[in-house]
Amino acid sequence: MAQFVGSIPARTEDDLRRISIEHVDQHLVRSARRLGRQSIGSVCASLRGFLGHLHMRGILPADLREQVILPHIYPLEAMPRAVAWKEIERTLATIDRSTALGCRDYAILVLIAYCGLRAGDVAALRLGDIDWRRDVLQVPRPKLKTTEPVPLIPIAGRRSSRTCAAGPRRRTTRSS
Numbered sequence: 001m002a003q004f005v006g007s008i009p010a011r012t013e014d015d016l017r018r019i020s021i022e023h024v025d026q027h028l029v030r031s032a033r034r035l036g037r038q039s040i041g042s043v044c045a046s047l048r049g050f051l052g053h054l055h056m057r058g059i060l061p062a063d064l065r066e067q068v069i070l071p072h073i074y075p076l077e078a079m080p081r082a083v084a085w086k087e088i089e090r091t092l093a094t095i096d097r098s099t100a101l102g103c104r105d106y107a108i109l110v111l112i113a114y115c116g117l118r119a120g121d122v123a124a125l126r127l128g129d130i131d132w133r134r135d136v137l138q139v140p141r142p143k144l145k146t147t148e149p150v151p152l153i154p155i156a157g158r159r160s161s162r163t164c165a166a167g168p169r170r171r172t173t174r175s176s
Contacts, residue, residue: 024068
């Protein structure tokens with residue numbers, strides 16, 4: 001609120017009586033140039049509280065709160081649209097492929113990362129849905145009662161088949 005009050009010549013209660021919606025708009029426009037939507041939402045909420053306080057105390061003759069509209073903040077809007085490729089590679093590198101579960105998890109994540117499949121798509125896949133010779137996955141689409149051919153990107157096919165065919169890696173132990 002200090003920035004808002006500082007942006008208008010408000011030194012006395014009489015000065016505060018002269019606050020107009022134009023002052024509020026100018027402050028929000030300046031703030032929007034440097035803040036994101038969620039931060040602007042916080043600024044708007046603070047302004048509404050401050051203006052409501054001034055009105056309830058009788059300092060502002062008009063209640064300006066309703067004229068300060070909060071931006072709509074969508075759920076999960078701050079989430080990134082995609083994961084950085086380095087994060088995907090780092091995640092794949094952390095999977096312990098010395099166990100059957102690790103091999104399975106690695107194959108699942110490779111199909112998700114390289115072929116763009118969703119978790120449900122991978123869960124519905126069966127070994128017979130993979131055409132290794134033509135590098136095609138037949139992804140089941142239960143609602144449509146059909147399958148959709150999805151190209152099996154060679155690197156994903158190699159990584160998945162190598163992981164599945166080789167089985168879990170054996171751990172080597174050192175003898176002292």
